[in-house]
Amino acid sequence: MILDVKKYAFINAKLRARISKIPDAPFYDRLLRAKNLPEAMGLLKNTSYTEIYRVYEKTGDLKMAEKKLLEHEIDLFVDIQKYVDGDLLHIVRALSLRFEIENVKNAIRLFFDQHIRGRSILESGAYLVTKTVVHDINFDRMINANNFIQIRDLLQHTPYAKMINDTRQSVEQKKSLFDLEIGLDRYFYRNLFEKLDKLSGLDKKYADRLLGVEVDLQNIAWLVRFRDFYKFPASRAMRYLIPRGYNLSHDTLEQAYAGHDVTFLLKHVLGANYAGLSTMLSAQESRQTSRLAILEQVLDKILSIQVKRVLSGYPFTIGILLSYFILKSNEMKKLKTILNAKQYKLANERVQGLL
């Protein structure tokens, strides 16, 4: 126990202070009620997002503001790396890889658009976040590479080179980055679970639970994509899923994908632990996609319940760090969704469904 206190006291106190600054639901409501993007941005002034407001005020460019937001988040995670060591540092780095992987994906997409699809990416490069997260990567050279071999060479010192090598031919043949991108996402979770597997006791319990629900959510989001955009058969869709989900087994997901009554299945899976969610589960939807969307909403709720439990429990565990990571990801997602919705003038009801 003393070791736990020594390991987590400082970093968890710091993260708790940061968690307390994460905006609450009324803030997002106010943002959502704003008439347009300039009004929504105005609400960010004098908040922790004031820098984002300033960028928008100067450029009128939402993408520049989003870039600032992402850079700010990366700074926070890089900052956390300074305060931890040993296993914890490896876990923080593994968590931070999500930002790096997103940046690598974005850089490859730009390269792909320019070289394979022959599209202009002239101003798009400026929106790319090039900050170092874990590995030192020259994104500018990546965008300007002549072929995938050059990109692979530029990433030789990172784990991504192997993935590019493995998927290069299929990407070039199919003219699609699908295999590479899904490979990168799967790597993120595989690497993270490898680091988390070294934990024990309460740390392990919290990690399995929080990351497990996160994996459930990721799998559901992918299934929706596979069904709506790629029209994959079930056998292929299941192949891509990330193992180690918490509530949804492979079978449950397969049945959900095949259009079975997943709400019935979920009720059994969740049992009495989440009695409050029964109303959401009772909603009967005929379309498979809607059912999957309900599943996603339920899992999102479960994740926030789990995070609340962790935050009100024993304070010296990895749970606080993982909760911070999850809450921050949610915060970014919500903020970006609302601001983009304002930019493209989407109806509030539609946006609410996306939050």
Added chain:
Amino acid sequence: MFSRPMVRVFGVVLEQYSDALTRILLRRGVLHLVKMANLGDSVDDRLSDIHPRVTRTRAVEIRKRIENFVRPLGIVPDIPENVQIQPVDEDDIDRHSSFIDQISQDLENIRSRQQMVNQEILKLEDIQTQVQLYGLKVNPQAMESRYSFVNMQMGKISKHNLTQLENNLKKFPAVFMNVGEQNGDVHLFLISIKRDWESIQKVLTTAGWQPLELPDQMDRHRRDIAGDIDDKLAYLNDELKKLESEAQIRVQRDEETLTDIWVRMRTFELYTRVQDYYKKSKRTVLFTGWLPLAKKDVLEKEICRVTKNSCYLEWLSVSQTTKLGAGENSAPTLMNNPKLLEPFQMLVTNYGIPRYGSIDPTPVVVLTYLSMFGLMFADVGQGLVIAVAGLLGRRIQKFHKLATLLVWCGLAAALFGVLFGSYFGMQWFRPLWFDFHGIVTGHVEAEAGMRSIFDILKLTVIFGISVIGLGLLFNWINLFLQRKWFELLLDRGGLLGGWVYAAGIYSAWYLVGHDYRSLPPLFDLVRLLGVPVMLFFLKGPLHYLIHGKKFHPMAVVDFVMEWIVELLEVFSGFLSNTLSFMRVAGLGIAHVSLMMAFFNIAAMVSGPGDALSVWGILVLVLGNILVILLEGLSAGIQALRLNYYEFFTKFFHGTGRLFSPISLKTKD
């Protein structure tokens, strides 16, 4: 020391005067309204709420949108003294809403233009990066195919058309370079974005552009092109700034109207908030609330005037309202301190609001907080720096109270600096009280009254005893005023607790006075400590008897356990509370020690001799800055901590409710 006396009003006015009543209550802003519903069963079911013609939500939304526009410009709207409180209807709300929508739309258009300019800048910056990275050494055909979005053209125009072309190309992210002149024609090299080519071509045609072959080697012109891009970028950045100002100017253009609408919406919002507290019958409107006794006559007169005496007002004293129950029905606290003491009142309210009728410790906190701070941070120079920083900080409205507190703290530090003879850590004048630095360094005059660190510790313990004693005295006064005789006599913060504390101090003094070798005589110990200890035992059974509880044998075990726990709390509590004040000495010593350390470092970097080198002076300046920041902060926090935990806990429960009338100045 005590909050202002309050009086409760229950009023009934004819419904036709409800509007006039609301206006006068808002203007006077002296009534802390209480919902009629809080009176419970005494409120008749036939009474109903008042519903405004327009929902408050819409008015609030408009107000907030206006704030969203004007606050980034540093404009903070406020309701003027002589405001006309006008009715608001749906048409007004719709009209104001569309007026604001128009501004919002204009701002959105400006931001869109900003976005376009910004994107042109990004494109140009990308061209600039490409030119810098790769130069123009590569074969132009290769460049064209690789960067298919970049268009490069070589051509010539008449020299007379150059300015016209230059002006017409300004709006495009394009750069051109003059590469030479021949027969009155200027040869130009042009780089542009392919997307704009169609439009640019029109401009070129108008200027009489004649295309030429693109030379293979353009590298020698690289610098010139970079310069042209810089010029273009400077122009676009300037445009971006202009648009940013345009957005501000757009809001400023309608500032007056926006402020007027804001005032109207805000007054309407407050108006409906007052009416939320009313209940109405068929013909009458009922209201109730608290107001300072001193304001009673003025408000009564005003209400009678605006209702043409068609009102009934019943005034009740605090004691007459106790049967209405606690919570919202209890009297609120209006602290009665001069404006000068506002920063200290802030410290008190941060802990809690004193219950109505109990002691407000603000004036005492002035003395305790400042003397604690001064003892811990005694230096004239450093104190004056803090005071000046505070004076400067007072200009920022948000930090006004905190900055004023800094001024007070700085002056207290300076005063104690004079008493201890410390001026930026140096002794420019003789101390008026004792030589703190001399004691810490061990160089103190033999005949001085205070000679050792133990003397300083003793001083702070005496200070602590006085503060705790004062806390107990305040508690006795509070208990007396509340007629809580049992707690006054037998509580650990009551007279019995005070007795134990006094006896403990006497015993400790006796022990120290006898070189830690003997305690007071046994008879004295029994009389001073034994008796109150035994009396504490009576507390449990007496409480039992007073509350008429039925006796059962296990209660005896409870009495004994409670007694033991209470004794432990009394003895350990008073002891730790008193010793806690030694931190005042500790921080004072640390302050002196830190300054000494910097003087030693300054001497070391200055080398042999008495004079300080530039580096030595720099060390002292930085040392003083560090001490001001570090010690100033810790002295401030520790002084606050001692007040909260050693002083306030003796008498202050912070269970009061702040007097908060709705007025035109209400901020929330």
